[in-house]
Amino acid sequence: xxxxxxxxxxxxxxxxxxxxxxxxxxxxxxxxxxxxxxxxxxxxxxxxxxxxxxxxxxxxxxxxxxxxxxxxxxxxxxxxxxxxxxxxxxxxxxxxxxxxxxxxxxxxxxxxxxxxxxxxxxxxxxxxxxxxxxxxxxxxxxxxxxxxxxxxxxxxxxxxxxxxxxxxxxxxxxxxxxxxxxxxxxxxxxxxxxxxxxxxxxxxxxxxxxxxxxxxxxxxxxxxxxxxxxxxxxxxxxxxxxxxxxxxxxxxxxxxxxxxxxxxxxxxxxxxxxxxxxxxxxxxxxxxxxxxxxxxxxxxxxxxxxxxxxxxxxxxxxxxxx
Numbered sequence: 584x585x586x587x588x589x590x591x592x593x594x595x596x597x598x599x600x601x602x603x604x605x606x607x608x609x610x611x612x613x614x615x616x617x618x619x620x621x622x623x624x625x626x627x628x629x630x631x632x633x634x635x636x637x638x639x640x641x642x643x644x645x646x647x648x649x650x651x652x653x654x655x656x657x658x659x660x661x662x663x664x665x666x667x668x669x670x671x672x673x674x675x676x677x678x679x680x681x682x683x684x685x686x687x688x689x690x691x692x693x694x695x696x697x698x699x700x701x702x703x704x705x706x707x708x709x710x711x712x713x714x715x716x717x718x719x720x721x722x723x724x725x726x727x728x729x730x731x732x733x734x735x736x737x738x739x740x741x742x743x744x745x746x747x748x749x750x751x752x753x754x755x756x757x758x759x760x761x762x763x764x765x766x767x768x769x770x771x772x773x774x775x776x777x778x779x780x781x782x783x784x785x786x787x788x789x790x791x792x793x794x795x796x797x798x799x800x801x802x803x804x805x806x807x808x809x810x811x812x813x814x815x816x817x818x819x820x821x822x823x824x825x826x827x828x829x830x831x832x833x834x835x836x837x838x839x840x841x842x843x844x845x846x847x848x849x850x851x852x853x854x855x856x857x858x859x860x861x862x863x864x865x866x867x868x869x870x871x872x873x874x875x876x877x878x879x880x881x882x883x884x885x886x887x888x889x890x891x892x893x894x895x896x897x898x899x900x901x902x903x904x905x
Contacts, residue, residue: 594661595625598668605672613688614675618668621726624656625664632657636722637699639707644719651699654724667726674733681740690736691729693797694784698728701780709776723774728781734759735785759785
């Protein structure tokens with residue numbers, strides 16, 4: 584393992600500031616692990632960039648297939664890491680909430696590998712079609728290809744919206760393609776084929792057979808149809824953590840995180856909730872006390888006696904509302 588030379592990495596500091604501003608407890612676990620893994624490999628790369636970047640020459644001809652695993656986790660510099668991981672932070676928060684942590688982890692691993700494979704295919708095809716062998720030596724590194732695939736998936740989950748690209752509103756439907764061209768117009772040194780590979784992998788998932796193939800390869804955690812995702816819950820102090828979420832009411836095998844019901848009960852015990860409900864019913868109108876409760880609700884004899892006791896207690900106390 585090679586340690587990166589120590590210096591002031593402004594991009595890394597900004598990234599850490601952004602993460603802490605959001606709040607570590609508010610970042611879903613797979614997204615947080617992905618950020619941590621990329622930061623770790625930036626500070627402690629397994630190999631130099633030239634030994635971890637992805638190219639047809641190194642992977643296909645020299646059989647160095649481990650680059651498929653290494654290249655997405657290594658970045659050229661701190662600003663490369665910053666822009667990629669900030670994008671990952673926001674896409675991960677949205678998609679992991681929607682899809683569930685296990686399925687999202689499955690997507691990250693699959694997209695990482697497939698983006699590399701499609702990139703190699705594109706570079707090989709360009710080299711053969713244009714009779715230009717230099718394409719086979721083009722070496723790419725970074726997580727941006729995976730991010731373009733996630734961008735396609737995110738836009739597919741939120742159709743009909745608009746994003747801002749260079750100050751212009753662009754429909755989600757075309758946003759990936761516009762951003763692909765915009766990035767290479769602003770920064771020509773980036774890997775066009777790597778970003779295009781990400782878009783193609785995203786389309787394979789949203790409009791092609793990839794999602795069904797992934798589901799058929801594992802019955803442990805199908806997509807958001809049966810697998811419980813993780814939903815944020817709130818209390819009086821804002822975000823508090825995660826709780827399992829079953830989109831269609833199905834109860835899965837995994838429910839390790841205790842639920843927080845203070846949002847719905849205001850922290851009251853069951854007895855206090857009943858008293859609060861009964862007191863609220865007494866605050867309705869006095870002439871309705873003898874009428875049947877609404878919506879077919881019926882008090883048991885014990886609850887009716889308790890209601891009467893509460894009414895007498897409030898009357899003795901001189902509650903003006905009664």
